[in-house]
Amino acid sequence: MPLSEYEQRVLSQMEQQLRSDPRLVSTFTSEQRYSGRRLALGTLAVLAGLAMLVGGVAASLVWLGVLGFVAMLGGVMLAISKPRNGAPKAPSSRPRAGGPAAAPPRHGGFMQRLEERWDRRRDEHGR
Numbered sequence: 001m002p003l004s005e006y007e008q009r010v011l012s013q014m015e016q017q018l019r020s021d022p023r024l025v026s027t028f029t030s031e032q033r034y035s036g037r038r039l040a041l042g043t044l045a046v047l048a049g050l051a052m053l054v055g056g057v058a059a060s061l062v063w064l065g066v067l068g069f070v071a072m073l074g075g076v077m078l079a080i081s082k083p084r085n086g087a088p089k090a091p092s093s094r095p096r097a098g099g100p101a102a103a104p105p106r107h108g109g110f111m112q113r114l115e116e117r118w119d120r121r122r123d124e125h126g127r
Contacts, residue, residue, distance in 0.1 A: 017121060035082075042079025046072050 003011065018024060052068030055061075 038081065039079050042075045042077075045075025045078060049075055
């Protein structure tokens with residue numbers, strides 16, 4: 001089913017806004033994705049957890065199986081997580097009116113912040 005003219009226009013506006021969002025662009029184009037050390041340690045933790053899980057099932061030791069599962073989960077999380085640098089973030093390319101005090105406080109959940117950003121963009125672009 002083809003999109004109506006209005007839907008095509010809204011879709012193209014959304015695409016333009018997504019392309020011009022510097023944080024989204026930096027998220028998908030970051031140069032340092034995964035650390036080799038974290039990947040290796042995570043893989044070792046998954047293998048050790050798998051061995052504990054199989055050993056726990058073979059020996060009928062529930063606690064060892066649960067510990068192995070938790071180790072596997074932790075290993076996967078370690079392997080896929082990005083390293084956190086203490087380096088400061090690069091300044092945003094967006095101009096900020098009024099300096100740092102102009103940013104609204106971040107209260108509420110993710111969806112509330114998303115709705116607030118959507119409302120601000122609609123107001124900026126004249127709906």
